[in-house]
Amino acid sequence: MYYIGIDIGSTAAKVSVFNEDELILNFAMPTGWSSIETSKVIEKRLRDKGIDLEKSKIIATGYGRISVPYADKTITEITCHGKGAHYLLGKDATIIDIGGQDTKIITLENGRVTNFTMNDKCAAGTGRFLELMANTLGVSIDKLANMALEGEDINITSMCTVFAESEVISLIGSGTKKESIARGIINSIIGRVYAIAHKHGIKDTVFLTGGLCEIGSFVELLSQKLNMKVETKPLARYAGAIGAALLAKNI
Amino acid sequence: MRPKIMEEVEALRGVNSAKIKEAHEAGKKVVGMYCVFSPSEIALAAGAIPVSLCGTTQEPIEEAEKVLPRNLCPLIKSSYGFAITDKCPYFYFSDVLLAETTCDGKKKMYELMAEIKPMHVMSLPQTAEGEDALEMWKNEIVKFINFLEEQFDVEITEEKLRDAIKLMNRERDAMKRLHKLNAHKPAPLSGMDMMLAQWLKGFNVEKEAGIDLIERLIKEVEERMEQGIYAFDEKAPRILLTGCPIGAGSEKVLKALEEAGASVVALENCTGYKGLDVMVDEEKDPITALAEKYLATPCSCMTPNNRRLDLIKRLAEEYQVDGVVDLTWQACHTYNIESYTVKKFVQEELNLPFMQIETDYSDSDTGQVKVRVEAFLETIEVSAVAN
Ligand code: SF4
Ligand code: SF4
Numbered sequence: 001m002y003y004i005g006i007d008i009g010s011t012a013a014k015v016s017v018f019n020e021d022e023l024i025l026n027f028a029m030p031t032g033w034s035s036i037e038t039s040k041v042i043e044k045r046l047r048d049k050g051i052d053l054e055k056s057k058i059i060a061t062g063y064g065r066i067s068v069p070y071a072d073k074t075i076t077e078i079t080c081h082g083k084g085a086h087y088l089l090g091k092d093a094t095i096i097d098i099g100g101q102d103t104k105i106i107t108l109e110n111g112r113v114t115n116f117t118m119n120d121k122c123a124a125g126t127g128r129f130l131e132l133m134a135n136t137l138g139v140s141i142d143k144l145a146n147m148a149l150e151g152e153d154i155n156i157t158s159m160c161t162v163f164a165e166s167e168v169i170s171l172i173g174s175g176t177k178k179e180s181i182a183r184g185i186i187n188s189i190i191g192r193v194y195a196i197a198h199k200h201g202i203k204d205t206v207f208l209t210g211g212l213c214e215i216g217s218f219v220e221l222l223s224q225k226l227n228m229k230v231e232t233k234p235l236a237r238y239a240g241a242i243g244a245a246l247l248a249k250n251i
Numbered sequence: 252m253r254p255k256i257m258e259e260v261e262a263l264r265g266v267n268s269a270k271i272k273e274a275h276e277a278g279k280k281v282v283g284m285y286c287v288f289s290p291s292e293i294a295l296a297a298g299a300i301p302v303s304l305c306g307t308t309q310e311p312i313e314e315a316e317k318v319l320p321r322n323l324c325p326l327i328k329s330s331y332g333f334a335i336t337d338k339c340p341y342f343y344f345s346d347v348l349l350a351e352t353t354c355d356g357k358k359k360m361y362e363l364m365a366e367i368k369p370m371h372v373m374s375l376p377q378t379a380e381g382e383d384a385l386e387m388w389k390n391e392i393v394k395f396i397n398f399l400e401e402q403f404d405v406e407i408t409e410e411k412l413r414d415a416i417k418l419m420n421r422e423r424d425a426m427k428r429l430h431k432l433n434a435h436k437p438a439p440l441s442g443m444d445m446m447l448a449q450w451l452k453g454f455n456v457e458k459e460a461g462i463d464l465i466e467r468l469i470k471e472v473e474e475r476m477e478q479g480i481y482a483f484d485e486k487a488p489r490i491l492l493t494g495c496p497i498g499a500g501s502e503k504v505l506k507a508l509e510e511a512g513a514s515v516v517a518l519e520n521c522t523g524y525k526g527l528d529v530m531v532d533e534e535k536d537p538i539t540a541l542a543e544k545y546l547a548t549p550c551s552c553m554t555p556n557n558r559r560l561d562l563i564k565r566l567a568e569e570y571q572v573d574g575v576v577d578l579t580w581q582a583c584h585t586y587n588i589e590s591y592t593v594k595k596f597v598q599e600e601l602n603l604p605f606m607q608i609e610t611d612y613s614d615s616d617t618g619q620v621k622v623r624v625e626a627f628l629e630t631i632e633v634s635a636v637a638n
Binding site: 063075076077078079102112113114115116118199 | 591598604605606618619622623625626627629630
């Protein structure tokens with residue numbers, strides 16, 4: 001029996017497949033403009049890989065979770081994330097997930113989600129903010145984070161994405177080093193995450209999931225700010241999909 | 252299936268707006284009020300009809316934003332929007348308005364609203380503790396009495412006050428008993444119906460008929476309980492909703508909770524149990540009794556506001572709740588800040604799952620609210636299984 005987790009987020013869709021207890025496959029793709037289309041592409045890719053969907057249990061999660069007609073059940077990304085993170089880390093933690101559209105802090109106790117906080121509806125402190133700012137500087141997010149390590153410790157003070165963008169533009173205009181601006185941008189998102197995480201309450205290890213966990217320099221700067229080592233795992237961006245697949249075993 | 256009488260309750264919307272017009276044409280006076288601190292007994296004793304004008308829909312907000320800042324609590328914007336657009340029959344037929352100095356946003360909005368209709372502002376102390384606060388509030392009660400006497404050219408006698416107090420206590424008692432039905436597990440009434448019954452009561456032109464309707468609703472629900480008919484089954488997670496006031500049109504969080512399978516059994520907010528908890532003492536001199544009752548309202552505008560925590564605790568126990576949801580309207584600083592205190596209290600003292608939702612009246616974040624609500628209920632389910 002296959003257990004499949006499909007996590008359709010606002011920017012990327014992630015898929016994880018277990019064959020009984022063995023994690024055999026993970027893949028990701030951009031969500032694009034239609035999550036229904038994305039779910040069709042996923043279905044085809046799964047079949048191409050020789051996975052018999054008739055002999056599978058499937059859970060869909062993420063913003064596009066209702067657009068997966070072949071899923072047996074939907075569960076929110078918060079529960080799935082918690083489950084997947086516990087699988088990857090093997091212990092309780094405070095999970096920080098910086099997603100495209102929102103940032104979540106999740107507390108795991110005895111492997112279960114006992115509490116969570118999500119940022120309010122604006123883009124500050126989310127992946128989208130970083131993406132927009134990187135665009136303004138004309139670099140990729142990876143590059144931005146690497147540059148930030150070299151820059152001076154300056155601050156972008158505007159919380160709102162639109163105002164932050166004009167702030168960045170005027171910094172460029174005034175000849176501030178690009179590295180320092182990059183640092184300011186990273187500081188802004190990290191500062192926001194720091195505030196949400198502390199208001200939520202940090203317990204045990206901090207585990208970073210979501211796309212940004214693959215960027216070493218970002219993890220380093222976040223660790224500095226939180227004054228503790230932020231852990232991450234190679235498959236951390238699949239935490240939601242892995243959790244969904246694991247939960248599919250209970251169906 | 253809902254209780255049949257809920258249809259009659261819902262019909263109140265249409266019925267009451269026609270009645271308010273008739274009453275106005277018959278020369279009856281109407282006092283528009285905005286808050287649970289507003290002593291409706293005084294309006295009744297003046298022979299007038301007290302109606303609740305608190306804005307609960309998104310519709311007039313756009314108009315309101317022509318004058319008010321966007322970054323303001325939707326309840327304030329909606330209330331003001333109704334006042335300037337003539338879309339609310341109750342505002343239209345109000346002869347005078349009663350306002351209180353509660354939060355800053357409302358207080359300053361009232362200055363603008365006062366240009367539209369005669370308004371009396373009661374200065375509310377910032378604390379409910381101590382003799383000084385009570386003295387000040389008693390004084391404010393007297394000033395409101397004088398205002399209505401002058402406006403309506405009537406005399407508000409002690410006897411009339413006592414009668415009004417008895418009438419309002421009877422209404423509170425009926426509403427209280429209605430709420431308490433949901434202490435039963437499973438709950439016989441949905442939170443949505445409970446909220447509607449209470450919210451619509453705020454527009455009742457005839458208090459006696461309103462009380463009678465609630466009594467009949469209680470009776471029907473009790474009969475249904477005997478037959479084993481409930482709004483939710485035993486397994487539905489039981490939620491206490493606290494925070495900013497809600498009403499028809501601003502029920503989105505309550506609705507999202509119940510659509511996701513929760514049974515909202517206790518409403519601690521102003522359109523719920525908050526104003527019903529304390530009765531007016533019928534033995535004491537009416538002015539002291541009224542001042543004491545209204546000052547005891549556990550609103551976040553007061554500092555400190557520990558009574559809110561006490562009330563949450565009592566309700567959480569009595570209604571056997573599985574989790575607490577705190578609703579904050581965007582830009583409501585008092586409830587927003589207090590949410591941190593409530594969170595710590597609920598998690599640490601009551602050992603219950605807690606979630607705050609900050610939102611406005613619009614539909615723009617429906618998806619997000621849904622995810623939060625569902626995830627919150629999932630955490631409750633998991634802890635239920637684990638225990
Ligand atoms: S929340 Fe406070 S200010 Fe608002 S209606 Fe209730 S008592 Fe009045
Ligand atoms: S919800 Fe908050 S900001 Fe809005 S009127 Fe009530 S106390 Fe004031």
